[in-house]
Amino acid sequence: MNTAGSTVNTIDNAIRSGAYPVASIDMFDEIESLKMDSGLLLHLEYTQDLLNMYLEDVKSLEGFRPGMLEFLKAIRYADMIDNQGLEKQNMLMTLFYSQIPRETAMGRLIKLVKSEKQLTGRDLFSLNNTLLYGTLSEGDSAIRKSNSKFVGRFVNGERIVDYFPIDYKDVKVASVRMANLYNKRLSGELFDNVFFQPFLIHGLMGALQLFNDGNTRMARIMQHALIWQLINERMNYNFEMPPIYTTKSYYPHRVTYREKISHLVTSGDNEAWNDWFDFNLSMVDNTIDTIRTDIYTLKKTLK
Secondary structure (H helix, E strand, O other): OOHHHHHHHHHHHHHHHOOOOEOOHHHHOOHHHOOOOHHHHHHHHHHHHHHHHHHHHHHHHHHOOOOHHHHHHHHHHHHHHHHHHOOOOOHHHHHHHHOOOOOOHHHHHHHHHHOOOOOOHHHHHHHHHHHOOOOOOOOOOOEOOOOOOOEEEEEOOEEEEEEEOOOHHHHHHHHHHHHHHHHOOOOOOOOOOOOHHHHHHHHHHHHHOOEOOOHHHHHHHHHHHHHHHHHHHHOOOOOOOOOOOOHHHHHHHHHHHHHHHHHHHHOOOHHHHHHHHHHHHHHHHHHHHHHHHHHHHHHHHHO
16 A cells, blocks of 8 residues: 555645645735734833843953853854754754764855855755754755645644645745745834844744755744844844854743744734744743853853
8 A cells, every 4th residue: 555645645635625724825925914013012122122131241252261252153053952952853863963074054054144145945955954964854855745744743643733834836936935035134113123034934934844844943043044144234243153042942832832833824814923923032032031141150150
């Protein structure tokens, strides 16, 4: 019996039935209609104040040895481990492979940004392949070539479907639109900050599911890289690499994290997006609170 073929046919039938939500490439077109509610605006102002203080704390490490650059490298390395761990990858293997001199997905993205080249759809698939090196999905094709994927979970052997990703035939077009969205600088009340465009890309990539595996890992990498770029562009800093990573803050909220991404498809309204932005601001708040304490301890130790 061709189990794989049967699975694809079953999923295709489920999609055509209309009984389940299906992610659509039209999500890109709905961005323009998003509005920020008053509660989200207040949270944004609070998080921006926290970020201002945090970035000055990071800059204050310039006078120490080891100093700011070593700090930035350390948090980047820690996030590489956390990013795989959040998806329940084998941490021993992740640590083992991290000892092999090689480029990482974040390292390649940082290099691309510094070269001032535009991100392309093809870059996304290449970065995803790099990201999955040393994981259970290493060697799998990055690009989806069928509709055999669903977003949900298995409970007692029963498939519980939250929604289906975009049709695999739309994946290449979506990858180009995702790259273009990353390269573009959105403006207006909702996007006139360093957070919401990165959060938007994070949510879209997690929801649309362009890849066979590593979708949310790629989404977080792109979020962290774009926050870094916007900090340098809009706040007049010149950090050599991202100064903040939020992955570890998602650990206690894994289930909520998945639910909020699913809601972007199953609800897809302004409220769902505001909820997603608010949730990610909270992850930034948690991260800053933790790392500011670490910086204080580090400076005391280095004196």
